[in-house]
Amino acid sequence: xxxxxxxxxxxxxxxxxxxxxxxxxxxxxxxxxxxxxxxxxxxxxxxxxxxxxxxxxxxxxxxxxxxxxxxxxxxxxxxxxxxxxxxxxxxxxxxxxxxxxxxxxxxxxxxxxxxxxxxxxx
Numbered sequence: 408x409x410x411x412x413x414x415x416x417x418x419x420x421x422x423x424x425x426x427x428x429x430x431x432x433x434x435x436x437x438x439x440x441x442x443x444x445x446x447x448x449x450x451x452x453x454x455x456x457x458x459x460x461x462x463x464x465x466x467x468x469x470x471x472x473x474x475x476x477x478x479x480x481x482x483x484x485x486x487x488x489x490x491x492x493x494x495x496x497x498x499x500x501x502x503x504x505x506x507x508x509x510x511x512x513x514x515x516x517x518x519x520x521x522x523x524x525x526x527x528x529x
Contacts, residue, residue: 408434414442414458417451426461433464441467447475447491450484455491465496473502480508480524483517488524498529 410430413421422442426432435441443463446454455475459465468474476496479487488508492498499507509529512520 414446439469444475448478452486459494471503474500477508481511498527
């Protein structure tokens with residue numbers, strides 16, 4: 408959808424305009440990825456904040472049952488991880504393989520992300 412494209416690319420003003428015009432914030436692509444998942448995966452913290460302000464579900468899951476927090480953790484996007492945790496994302500969500508955000512961040516060597524996840528109870 409246009410909203411997903413805007414969020415994937417971090418175009419905050421376009422995303423805001425689309426949301427103001429009634430874009431479906433929870434629509435998914437063929438991989439069941441929402442706009443929030445895509446923004447988190449790409450590391451666009453300001454876009455993530457906008458989506459959360461419009462009520463995006465922090466616990467949406469893609470086909471592999473990965474949450475936006477897991478995607479951001481695996482990619483090492485510290486600011487996105489912080490935003491999601493502040494807004495209530497579950498620190499111990501698991502994907503189909505049983506992996507948590509902490510495991511994914513640790514596997515990829517994202518020490519700062521690991522630290523914040525541990526601080527939040529992972």
